[in-house]
Amino acid sequence: MTPRRPRAAAATLALALLAAHAPPARAADIVLHETGSTLLYPLFERWIPAYAAAHPGVAMTAAATGSGAGIEQALAGRVQIGASDAYMSDDQAASHPGVLNIPLAISALTVNYNLPGLGGTLRLDGPTLAGIYDGTVRMWDAPEIAAQNAGLHLPHQPIIPLRRADASGDTFVFTQFLDFSTKRWEDEVGYGTSVAWPAVDGARAADGNAGVLHLLAATPYAVAYLGISFHDAIDKAGLGTAPLKNQDGQYLLPTAATIAAAADGLDRRTPPDERLSLVYAPGAQSYPLINYEYAVVAAHQPDAATAAAVRQFLLWAIAVDGGNAPSFLDAVRFIALPDFIRAMSERQIAAIR
Incomplete structure (x- = not known):
């Protein structure tokens, strides 16, 4: 007959077993x-x-x-x-x-603008944005912009491109979009958290999304790229958000649906280390800057x-x-x-x- 353990010993063993299987205590500091x-x-x-x-x-x-x-x-x-x-x-x-x-x-990123008296929503594509940021598209009523925006009152004013001054993931994503859009940008500038931006008259820079947003709100005829998490502040400042042209030729704003459409199929493309560009994803309803x-x-x-x-x-x-x-x-x-x-x-x- 197996001898019975004293109750105290049994309780001690039970506590020991519980302690062995309990998650480790978190240090309070x-x-x-x-x-x-x-x-x-x-x-x-x-x-x-x-x-x-x-x-x-x-x-x-x-x-x-x-x-x-x-x-x-x-x-x-x-x-x-x-x-x-x-x-x-x-x-x-x-x-x-x-x-x-x-x-x-x-x-996602948004492309935003401060255009008084526009009378509608400005549409843009990658090659035009590359031209704005390399200085080959200088005026708001340039043919490259007018061709995408029939019926809008485009002012004959110089474009003021704004960008990040600090090393920025937003710059990384935005310059990838420009890099994928034009061979000239790919050959001469490339992409990264910091790049050697082409010299453009009037171009200005600020630190952080908040800094760029403040600068854009204070600068008529300027254009900038901003993180979508600042959407409410962008709206509050009365700034425009441009629908961007995707691979299928559709002009889209970033919404839950268009961001999700661009993310569709990532399981087939994402490598084990998960370093992957999501910019310019294919699909008729895919927003291009995610x-x-x-x-x-x-x-x-x-x-x-x-x-x-x-x-x-x-x-x-x-x-x-x-x-x-x-x-x-x-x-x-x-x-x-x-x-x-x-x-x-x-x-x-x-x-x-």
Whole structure:
């Protein structure tokens, strides 16, 4: 007959078994630092309080410093999460094989303008925008613009192109659009978070989406590119948003439907490291300026507790009942990751140690 354990011993064993299978306790002093994309920053502003309410053991900070700074700070190990609208370049990825590019959501850029007395909505295509930013299209009533905008009152005024002064994922996406649109831009300028912009009379620059928005609102006859998370502020400032011509010749504004149409088929194109341009995606209803919003994260963290906290936050951020819920994404006009891409991001997050 097997002897019976004393109750106290049995209780001790039960507690030991529960402790062995319980999740590790979260240190109350873990702080995760994020910096980077000014397009993604409004989403982090919404995410952080909601996450802190459910995870009191982890504090987070966020800063809108531009995607270039986000990538740089993550590569240097100064922050746990570098937020970026751009994926790391091939050279950066080759030099830092232990750094991951993890899509968190899908976003878009808008092309906006300050045109008094226009009397309608301005339509633009990639070659015309390339001409505006390289100085070959100089006036608002230029033939290239007039041909796309019959019936509009186009002023005989010089175009003032505005751009980002800081290293920016928005610049990366916008210059990719110009690069894919014209051979001249591809050969002479290319794309990146920073580029050698052609010298154009009157061109001006500002830091961050907020800086460009303020400059555009104060500059009649200017045009600029802005992150869609600033949509409400753009409307409030009374600025126009241009429908852009896609591969099928359709002029479209960024909506949940046109962004989703452009994202259709990403499961067939996205590589395991998820570094992929979404610009100029095919499809009649595809808006041409969309992108992944990335967390640039080192796979090897300083300690196990930090690694666990980073993993837990990123898994929450991409979950349909967490950070990818409509209650968060709708406010900034983002769309959730498709299921296949979410699974790819989950596999990358699992590699964080």
